[in-house]
Amino acid sequence: MERVDVVVIGGGQSGLASAGALVRQGLTPVVLEASDRPAGSWPHYYDSLTLFSPARYSALPGRPFPGDPDRYPHRDEVVAYLTDCAARLDADVRTGRQVGAVRRAGDGFEVEVAGGELLTARAVVAASGSFGRPHRPDLPGLDAFTGTVLHAADYRDPAALAGRRVIVVGAGNSAVQIAAELHDVARTTLASRNPIRYAPQRVLGRDLHFWLTLTGIDRAPIGRFLRTPPSPPIIDDGRYRAALTRGAPDHRPLFTGIDGAKVTWSDGMREEVDAILLATGYRPDLPYLAGIDGAxxxxxxxxxxxxRSLVHPGLVFAGLEWQRSLTSNSLRGAGRDAARTARELAALLGRR
Known part of the structure; x- marks a missing residue:
């Protein structure tokens, strides 16, 4: 059985940021990434995904994003960036390591990897993200729908839905972006329980993230006060508001029922639908912690x-939505939370 200082579960942005911060505190982390490359969920997002924050605000500590700092990097650029960060990281990053279970073992933890590999660690950082646990809300009649139901996690490009009648459910950035691109090839409606809210991408000639950074809103520790975190607005350069205003796609309140392939809208109208795409977010994917009482x-x-775990010292989480601030689960915020966590673990483990 291998003994290590800290096991970091997940090799995406939060896992890599955590590993880097732990190394700077004199600890020796081992990063266990389930997939074949250390880029987290980024390779699995839809093809057209582009960051809403410029490159200069989308980097991990000490690793500037290459190229024009004012551009908005594409998904594949983020994948390449994270892969390069992992290669340059002075830490043991192991791919193809699916963690099956974490258990308490004395004053530390035992980490079981699929295939039988076992590690004991003085601390564990759970940085496995949420992409593996898509949120599928209980929508009226959805279980009885005879058409195609898919989540944004399953969506890659609009070609598979071309020529079909599609409803995209959601009110966030991904919902609006997916619905807008589907409209070009399919009869598409965006449906949501709540109104769509917008935030301008540029204010007074500067990107929104310049102002969030300048004012400190980006890093304010407000997560602890939020029992129900607010849904973020659509960061828009004007095109998405314009598209919905002209009905491309149209936006309606959420349907009230489903009978077979027919959807009933709030005005009583019924129509046949081919597919419902749920852009309804994700939840933390932490099944390996089920065996730790109270985690x-x-x-x-x-x-x-x-x-920080409320029950188990040495167990910490990284990359949770609103973990500490509005940027905790983003590229631009992962480093701040990681530095704080690393300092706390170093103190706990006696390395300071």
């Missing part, structure tokens, strides 16, 4: 304060 609540969500 998760009954819904499988982490019990924590600013990333």
């Amino acid at each position: 998760l609540d009954p819904a499988g969500l982490p019990r924590h304060r600013e990333g």
